[in-house]
Every structure is written in C-alpha cells, then in structure tokens.
Amino acid sequence: GESVGLHLPTLSVQEGDNSIINCAYSNSASDYFIWYKQESGKGPQFIIDIRSNMDKRQGQRVTVLLNKTVKHLSLQIAATQPGDSAVYFCAEKGSQETSGSRLTFGEGTQLTVNP
Amino acid sequence: DGGITQSPKYLFRKEGQNVTLSCEQNLNHDAMYWYRQDPGQGLRLIYYSQIVNDFQKGDIAEGYSVSREKKESFPLTVTSAQKNPTAFYLCASSIYRGNQPQHFGDGTRLSIL
Numbered sequence: 001g002e003s004v005g006l007h008l009p010t011l012s013v014q015e016g017d018n019s020i021i022n023c024a025y026s027n028s029a030s031d032y033f034i035w036y037k038q039e040s041g042k043g044p045q046f047i048i049d050i051r052s053n054m055d056k057r058q059g060q061r062v063t064v065l066l067n068k069t070v071k072h073l074s075l076q077i078a079a080t081q082p083g084d085s086a087v088y089f090c091a092e093k094g095s096q097e098t099s100g101s102r103l104t105f106g107e108g109t110q111l112t113v114n115p
Numbered sequence: 116d117g118g119i120t121q122s123p124k125y126l127f128r129k130e131g132q133n134v135t136l137s138c139e140q141n142l143n144h145d146a147m148y149w150y151r152q153d154p155g156q157g158l159r160l161i162y163y164s165q166i167v168n169d170f171q172k173g174d175i176a177e178g179y180s181v182s183r184e185k186k187e188s189f190p191l192t193v194t195s196a197q198k199n200p201t202a203f204y205l206c207a208s209s210i211y212r213g214n215q216p217q218h219f220g221d222g223t224r225l226s227i228l
Contacts, residue, residue, distance in 0.1 A: 032214035043119075043205050043219030044158075051214055089157060093214065100165055101146045101211050102173075105158040 012112045019080045021109045023073040023090035032093040034103070035064060035075045037086045044089060047075070077111075085113045118142065121206050121220035127228050128193065128200060136191045136223045138206035144218075145211040147189035151175060152203040152222075161204075164189055165211050193225060201227050 013019050025033075031052040036044035050057045050064045050073075057064050063076040073090050087110050091103040119140045128134045140147065146165045150158040160173030164183040178197025183189055189208075193200045203224050207217040 034216050036219075041222070041224075043121075043207075043221045046216045046218065049214070049216055091217075096212065101209050101217075102148075102160065102163065103217060107157045108155075 009107070010110045010112070012114060013080050015080060015082060015113055015115050017080055019075075019077040019084070019111060019113075021075045021077075021088050021090075021111065023075075023106050025071050025073060025090075025092050027092060027094055027104070028068075028071065029095050029098065030092040031095055033064070033066060033073050034091045034093075035062075035073075036089045036091065037084075038089065038108070039086045047088075080111075080113050082113045082115060085111055087111070119206060119208055119218055119220035121204075121223050123223060124221070126223055126225045128225060129228050131195045133192055133194050134225065136193070136204055136206075136225070138189045138191065138220060139187055140189075140206075140208040140218075141187060142208055142218060143186075144208035145186070146209045147183070148207040148209075148217060149173075149179070149181065149189070149191045150205040150207065152205060158205060161191065200225055 034049045035047045037047050038044045048059045048062050048064050050066050055066050061078045065074045087108045089108045090106045122137045148163040149161040152158050159175050161179050162181040164170035167186050170181050170183050180192045203222050205222045206220045209217040
C-alpha cells in the first residue's frame with residue numbers, strides 16, 4: 001500500500017549545528033505534507049506544512065523542502081537547540097476525493113541534540 | 116484557550132474490562148480521529164469521524180468502538196476483545212475540507228493490570 005517512511009530512525013547533532021530530517025513518500029497523488037514534533041509523553045505538535053504546488057517553505061528556524069520528482073520531503077532545523085530534541089514525524093494527505101482528511105504518518109526520527 | 120483535551124492521562128484496565136477514553140475539542144472542527152502509538156513507532160489510525168453521527172474504521176479498528184453524538188466529543192472504548200491494548204492513545208481534530216493540519220491532544224496511556 002501507500003506509505004510514508006523515514007530514512008533514518010535516529011539523528012544525533014551538536015548544539016548549534018543544522019539538522020536535516022528526511023522522509024520518503026510513495027503516493028504521487030498526495031497534495032499536502034506536514035511535519036510534527038513529539039516530545040516524550042505528549043501529543044504531536046505541528047511544526048510546518050507544505051502544499052504540493054510548492055517546493056520550499058520557511059518558518060522560524062525551520063525549512064521544509066519538497067521534491068515531487070523523487071517523492072522526498074525534508075525538514076531542516078537551523079542552529080539546533082537542546083529543546084529541539086524530540087521525535088519528528090512527517091505526514092502526508094492524499095486527495096480529498098480518495099482520502100478525505102486522513103493523514104498517513106511515517107515512523108518517526110528521534111533527534112538528539114548534544115550540548 | 117482552544118484545544119483538545121484527553122482524559123484521563125493514565126488508565127489501567129483489568130482483564131475482560133471495557134474502558135473509555137475521553138476526547139473533547141473546542142476548536143469547532145468537524146473531523147476527529149483516534150490513533151494508537153506503540154513504543155518507538157508511528158501513529159496508526161483506529162477510527163475517524165468527519166461529521167456528527169458518522170464515523171469510519173481506520174487501519175486497526177478491531178477491538179475498539181467509538182461514538183460521535185456531539186461535534187465536540189469523540190470517545191473511544193477499548194473493549195475486552197482488544198487483546199493487546201497497552202499503548203499510548205492520541206486524539207486529534209481538524210477541519211474536514213482543505214489542506215489543514217490535524218491538532219493533537221496530549222494522549223492517554225493505557226496499561227493492563
């Protein structure tokens with residue numbers, strides 16, 4: 001079936017470095033993508049989203065890149081801080097006609113920031 | 116503040132017992148969702164509802180039941196038929212149409228006594 005997956009289950013970086021978390025998706029009809037951050041014992045928190053008619057979107061210290069040709073999504077975190085340590089999930093949404101409002105989540109990447 | 120409230124935060128179930136997890140939202144969202152998360156894994160969809168008095172099975176609905184009698188509320192019952200209920204349960208809500216993110220509560224951790 002269709003799936004969203006992550007290349008790396010864990011990522012360890014030094015404080016101040018930039019982090020890049022990757023995600024592959026296989027549903028070429030997906031038109032909306034979201035990155036979530038989940039801290040231990042809490043629910044996922046929205047970070048940034050991007051629509052399929054865009055290839056880049058920037059937020060505060062975060063940038064999402066979408067490459068539809070190779071079905072790849074990435075989250076870049078600038079100047080990573082200890083508070084960024086969490087599990088990061090990508091999620092995709094298919095077309096409204098086939099998926100409604102359902103999201104498909106990837107397995108997650110554990111980001112650890114070392115002081 | 117607008118948001119999603121899940122209760123209780125921790126819940127224990129005895130063998131053969133049904134338990135109900137509460138989810139309330141004041142975001143005026145049409146759609147609500149229940150996910151199960153096992154340690155070190157992603158989110159799997161149990162049930163979802165896109166409108167009051169209507170709901171659909173997700174990918175792992177067996178052993179669970181839901182109701183959607185009010186727009187704000189979407190309780191999940193973990194029945195005795197669910198043989199491996201120990202997990203972290205997350206409720207979310209969203210606007211139904213258009214490209215908008217789902218918003219999550221802080222989860223209920225269910226364990227077996």
